[in-house]
Amino acid sequence: MSGRDEPWFASAPPCSAPVPCEGQAHTLRWQAGSITLPSHQDSEAELVLSALGGQKVGCVELARAWQRHAADLSMLVIGARGPDDQITATLDGGGEALAPGLGPRLASSRQTPDRETEIMSLLALGPQFGARLTGHVAAAHGCRVTAESRPLLTVAVEARLAAVAVKWVGADPDRVRASLHDGAGWGSVELAGAGQPGDLRARLPVTWLAEVWACGLALVGQSLVVAVTVPGWPRARVLALRAPGAEPVELAVQGSASADGTPRWET
Amino acid sequence: MDTEGAEIHFRRLAERALREVAAEPDVLARVASVERALTVTGAIDAHRAEAIKADLRIAVKAREPRRPSAPPGLGAVLRFPSRRQQFTATSSGVALPGSAELRRASPAASSPRAADRVFPVAAALPLGSGNLRGTLHLLAYLQDGAGARIWSAGRVAVRDQIGRAGRRGHAIARLDTLRATDDEGGAYLLHVGRMGSSNDVWLGEFYLDPDPPAGIRWLEIGDPAVRVDLTPPDPAPRVTVGPSSLAPGEHYLHRLASGWLVNGFAEDVGEVLDALRTAGALPGDSPVPGQLAALARALDGGPAEPGLPEQWRIATAATAPHDGYAGLGTRLPDLDGATITLLGIRASEDGDSALNLYATGVSADEPLPWLLWVRDACGWHAVSQWPRGGGADEAWVECQVVPPPTPGDWLEVLACGRSADVRVTVPVRWSGE
Numbered sequence: 001m002s003g004r005d006e007p008w009f010a011s012a013p014p015c016s017a018p019v020p021c022e023g024q025a026h027t028l029r030w031q032a033g034s035i036t037l038p039s040h041q042d043s044e045a046e047l048v049l050s051a052l053g054g055q056k057v058g059c060v061e062l063a064r065a066w067q068r069h070a071a072d073l074s075m076l077v078i079g080a081r082g083p084d085d086q087i088t089a090t091l092d093g094g095g096e097a098l099a100p101g102l103g104p105r106l107a108s109s110r111q112t113p114d115r116e117t118e119i120m121s122l123l124a125l126g127p128q129f130g131a132r133l134t135g136h137v138a139a140a141h142g143c144r145v146t147a148e149s150r151p152l153l154t155v156a157v158e159a160r161l162a163a164v165a166v167k168w169v170g171a172d173p174d175r176v177r178a179s180l181h182d183g184a185g186w187g188s189v190e191l192a193g194a195g196q197p198g199d200l201r202a203r204l205p206v207t208w209l210a211e212v213w214a215c216g217l218a219l220v221g222q223s224l225v226v227a228v229t230v231p232g233w234p235r236a237r238v239l240a241l242r243a244p245g246a247e248p249v250e251l252a253v254q255g256s257a258s259a260d261g262t263p264r265w266e267t
Numbered sequence: 268m269d270t271e272g273a274e275i276h277f278r279r280l281a282e283r284a285l286r287e288v289a290a291e292p293d294v295l296a297r298v299a300s301v302e303r304a305l306t307v308t309g310a311i312d313a314h315r316a317e318a319i320k321a322d323l324r325i326a327v328k329a330r331e332p333r334r335p336s337a338p339p340g341l342g343a344v345l346r347f348p349s350r351r352q353q354f355t356a357t358s359s360g361v362a363l364p365g366s367a368e369l370r371r372a373s374p375a376a377s378s379p380r381a382a383d384r385v386f387p388v389a390a391a392l393p394l395g396s397g398n399l400r401g402t403l404h405l406l407a408y409l410q411d412g413a414g415a416r417i418w419s420a421g422r423v424a425v426r427d428q429i430g431r432a433g434r435r436g437h438a439i440a441r442l443d444t445l446r447a448t449d450d451e452g453g454a455y456l457l458h459v460g461r462m463g464s465s466n467d468v469w470l471g472e473f474y475l476d477p478d479p480p481a482g483i484r485w486l487e488i489g490d491p492a493v494r495v496d497l498t499p500p501d502p503a504p505r506v507t508v509g510p511s512s513l514a515p516g517e518h519y520l521h522r523l524a525s526g527w528l529v530n531g532f533a534e535d536v537g538e539v540l541d542a543l544r545t546a547g548a549l550p551g552d553s554p555v556p557g558q559l560a561a562l563a564r565a566l567d568g569g570p571a572e573p574g575l576p577e578q579w580r581i582a583t584a585a586t587a588p589h590d591g592y593a594g595l596g597t598r599l600p601d602l603d604g605a606t607i608t609l610l611g612i613r614a615s616e617d618g619d620s621a622l623n624l625y626a627t628g629v630s631a632d633e634p635l636p637w638l639l640w641v642r643d644a645c646g647w648h649a650v651s652q653w654p655r656g657g658g659a660d661e662a663w664v665e666c667q668v669v670p671p672p673t674p675g676d677w678l679e680v681l682a683c684g685r686s687a688d689v690r691v692t693v694p695v696r697w698s699g700e
Contacts, residue, residue, distance in 0.1 A: 077278075077322040078329060089329050116325050123329050151274035159282045174283055 008139040008210035009033045010231035011217060015128035015261025019091055021058035028062055028125065030132050030261075035063045062125070065118045069133065071140035073149060076156035076209075078119060079130045082163030089124040128261040134160075135214025142206035145180060153206050154180055160209060161202055164218045169244060171200045178202040186227040190245040200244055212238070216263035220253050223267075233263075268515070273310035273546035274319075277301060280538065281323050285330075294327050295320060300534070301542045307522070307634070308515035309685070310546035384410040384481065385608060386499040387596030388417065389696040392489055400424045403469070404698055405488075405495055406611030406623065407596035410481065416460060416474035417495070418610045418663075420592060420623050423469040445473065446490075449483040457488065461625075461663050468613075470623055470663060504597040504693040511687055516549030518685055520559050522638050524579050528649035529669045533563035578681065582646035582670055589674055590616055593695040595623075602684035603636050605629045609680055609691065610663075612641070612672055620671040622650055622680070625663045635666070642679040643672050 014031035026039035037059045069075055080087050123130055138156070141149055158178035165171035177200070181187030187203040204226065212218055217225045223240035226248055230237035234255040239248040253265045277298070284297040291297060302320070305311040385407065392403040401423040408417055445457040455475045462471030479486075486495045513521060520536075520543075527533045540556055543549040549556070554574075561572040562579055571580070595609035605628035613621045622641060629636060639650035651667040672678065674697050682689045 074322045074325075077319070078326040085330070087329050088331055116328070119325055120329060147271065151271055151278055154275055155278040155282055158279070162282075173286060 006231045007033055008135055008207065008231075009132065009215070011211070011215040011228060011233050011236045011255070011263075012132060012135065013233050013255065013257040013261050013263050015126075015132065015257075017125045017129060017260070019058050019062055019125070021060075026059045028059055028129075030129060033136070035066050037063060062121060065122055066133070069119065069122060070136040072137060073141065073152050075119070075122075075133055075137050076152060079123065079134050080127055081159045083127065085163065087123045087127065087130065089120045091121060091124040126260060131214045131216065135210040138206050138209035138214065142210060145182070145206060150180060154178060157204055157206060157209055158202075160213050160218070161200075161204065164213075164224065165200050168219055168222070168224050169200070176200045176202070178204060181205045186239055186248065189224065189226060189241055216255075217253070217265055220251065220265045221267050223249075223251065225251075236265075268308075268310055269545070269547040270310060273305050273542070273548075274315065276542050276545040277305055277311060277316070278319065280542070281319065285323070285326055288327055288330055292327070292331075294323060298323070300536070301538050303634075304516075304519050304539045304542055305546060305548075307636075308519050308543065308546065308548045310515070310543075310548050313633075383412075384408065384499070385596055385598045386503075387594030387611070387693065387695070388495050388497065389594050389698060390488075390493050390495040391421075391592075391698050392419070392493050394421075394423060398425055401467070401469075404592035404594075404611065406592065406594035407608070408495075408497055409596075409598075409608065410479075414474050414478050416472045417457075418470075418472045418623070418625065420468065420470040420611055420613060422467045423464070424467050445488060447475065447486045447488040448492075449479055449487075450485050451480070451483060453479060453483070455479065455486070463663060465665065468619075468621075468665070470610075470665060472625075472663070500694050502694060504595075504691055506597070506599065507690045508600055509688050509690070511683065511685060513555075513683070514548060514550050514553065515685055516543035516546070517553055517555040518638065518683065519543065519548070520555045521576070521578075521683065522634070522652055524559055524562055524576075525638055525640070525649045526652060527562060527566055528579065528581055529651045529667055531566065531669075533566045578640045578642075578647045578649075580647065581649050582643075582673075589614055589697075589699070591674070591697040591699045593678065593697045595678070595680070595693050595695065597680075597691050597693055599682055599689045599691060600687075601628075602682060602689055603686055605636050607637070607682060609693070612668065612678065612695075613665075614671045614673070614697070616671070618669075618671060620668040621665040622668050623663075623665055625661070627661045629662050630660070636684065638683040639666065640681040640683070641668055641672060642681065643677070644675045645673045648672055 009032065014029060016027050016029040018025045019028045020026075021039065024039075026037070029036045029038055040059060122133060138153075141153060145153055157180065158176060161178050162171065162173035162176035165176050166173055177192075179202075181203040182205070187205060187208075189200065189202040189204070192199040192201040208226065211228045211231065212225050215228075217228065217236070217238060219225070220238065220240060223242050225238045225240045227239040228236055229239055229250055234257075235252070236255070237250055237252050240251050241248050251267050253267055255263050255265045257263050280298050280301055281294070284291070284294040288294055298320075302311075302316050306313045306316050388405050388408050390405040392405060394401050394403060401421055403419040403421040403423070405417050405419045409415070447455045447457055449455070455477065457473040458476055460472040460474045462469065464470070483497055485497050487493065488495060511518065523534075523536060523539070536559065540549070544551075558575055558579070561575060565571055591614050592611055594611045596611075598606065598608045605626055608625040610623040610625055612623065622639065626635070634652040638652065641648040641650055649669045651669075676694060676696070677692060678695045679690065679692045682691075
């Protein structure tokens with residue numbers, strides 16, 4: 001919706017997470033749309049070697065898993081809907097369901113982790129990686145919504161909007177209904193029907209997930225951000241609604257990030 | 268049908284369940300009834316629904332409180348827990364000498380072919396040798412390009428009372444030694460083909476080796492010999508086919524009604540009705556939701572209400588409870604891509620009465636694609652849609668019948684598919700246990 005050449009992640013700060021790798025705690029980093037492995041001197045070469053069946057190490061396997069799921073619509077079903085949606089998967093090897101196979105166990109194996117293990121491991125990187133993965137998936141599908149993907153994308157937008165609307169206007173998440181906005185402009189967000197204050201009806205594009213939600217911009221102050229007009233980090237300009245049905249106003253916003261890359265935006 | 272609306276509705280329901288996962292961890296059970304309604308009516312493709320549930324499973328797992336192990340989800344089978352008993356089915360006997368040849372020759376490996384001759388038979392084969400005790404009731408004779416076989420059922424006990432399936436399988440495999448002769452002097456071996464057992468009830472087929480000529484009039488089986496009349500019944504079973512008058516959602520609600528009648532209790536269907544309406548599977552002016560509500564009240568102890576479909580007013584009680592079998596031996600026209608052969612019916616005083624079927628184009632892991640009803644002189648009987656036994660593409664199964672059928676010389680079976688209704692009236696001869 002930004003209408004310019006900037007990628008969706010222009011407003012997303014870098015994030016990083018510690019991961020077990022070769023018996024040590026390495027760092028996995030996301031920055032400007034790419035995963036980097038600062039603990040490995042030649043991460044590109046290791047990725048190539050791993051793809052060719054070479055030794056599998058935690059950082060490299062996570063980076064490859066990220067690539068495999070960066071357009072995987074299932075991640076929108078599985079991933080967190082917001083900060084209050086707690087994902088409990090961890091990378092500490094604390095159980096079969098968590099992240100086996102990405103630490104020492106796979107170091108001497110050429111086996112590829114199964115899909116569930118791989119997804120759980122990506123989720124275990126934390127909410128900031130999860131948000132950015134959501135952004136990648138939404139951006140990959142936002143411009144080519146198909147009959148097959150529309151129901152999933154509709155509910156993916158709706159679920160995340162519902163989580164925001166609870167804080168924005170105290171909405172009942174079960175009474176938030178979204179549909180996909182396909183045309184020009186940003187869409188609409190309004191209360192539906194007289195006498196039913198809990199019913200929130202929205203039309204938003206899939207790209208809202210990437211450009212707004214995944215960049216932590218969905219709620220700035222007490223305003224719902226519906227589009228980014230000038231993307232950027234740490235300064236951006238957005239269109240925001242103070243209330244359902246109100247005319248959007250353009251706001252200049254300023255971001256700061258915590259150590260793990262959690263963005264906080266203020267006007 | 269609004270398939271997009273149906274999928275969105277299903278995904279919204281899953282979202283709500285996921286939001287409430289802390290209070291109700293079994294998310295898949297929460298969406299099971301709606302999933303079934305939408306897949307059975309064709310509003311959502313079954314594979315699509317499976318993919319959605321696969322993602323949902325991971326989503327739930329990713330949110331589980333960290334603990335050593337979590338209770339496993341009970342999943343969709345919760346809906347009919349009391350009636351879906353285990354019925355172990357195999358396509359051949361157990362591994363005994365000669366059984367490899369048996370498997371090669373078994374029609375189980377053949378493509379389904381149109382039956383040339385299918386009719387009911389009525390004979391009882393006592394089992395008194397070896398470690399088997401009981402009676403096999405011969406129910407149906409089928410002869411087509413895959414060969415000739417006789418389907419039978421009965422209560423069979425293993426003498427040592429171990430009763431494990433494997434032991435029973437070994438014991439029954441000894442029936443491979445059965446011999447038969449026909450009215451023209453032809454001699455045959457009877458091999459055990461498809462078979463299945465549940466508790467002490469056995470259902471299976473014997474196929475004749477070599478394939479007999481089409482015109483034989485009778486067979487004598489075993490020693491002492493039991494004669495099996497192979498003259499097709501006169502009058503022949505009467506089969507009529509008519510278009511279905513029900514919308515897909517109405518058909519599904521009739522299935523729910525049948526399940527309630529089998530189980531004896533109703534369930535909340537509010538979410539199912541919402542889903543069917545959203546999917547466009549239920550006409551706005553349909554009387555069926557109201558009829559279903561009336562049935563629920565009646566099952567809850569309320570007075571019988573007028574206006575219910577006639578099949579829902581099932582016989583209140585058998586006038587003369589009895590134990591027995593009757594052969595049905597009738598192949599129905601193809602219905603919704605599946606073919607049913609009615610094999611026989613069992614009446615049981617203890618309430619465990621069942622319709623025996625052989626069906627192709629179905630999976631025993633799913634409810635039958637048609638709604639079955641049985642009628643006798645006492646009225647209508649509900650038939651469970653969850654078969655006991657079968658495989659991925661074919662099933663030879665028992666379906667519970669409630670209340671037990673009563674003795675008589677005819678029986679009607681109504682098979683309601685999504686596209687058509689098939690009604691069969693079969694002359695029957697009951698044989699006692």
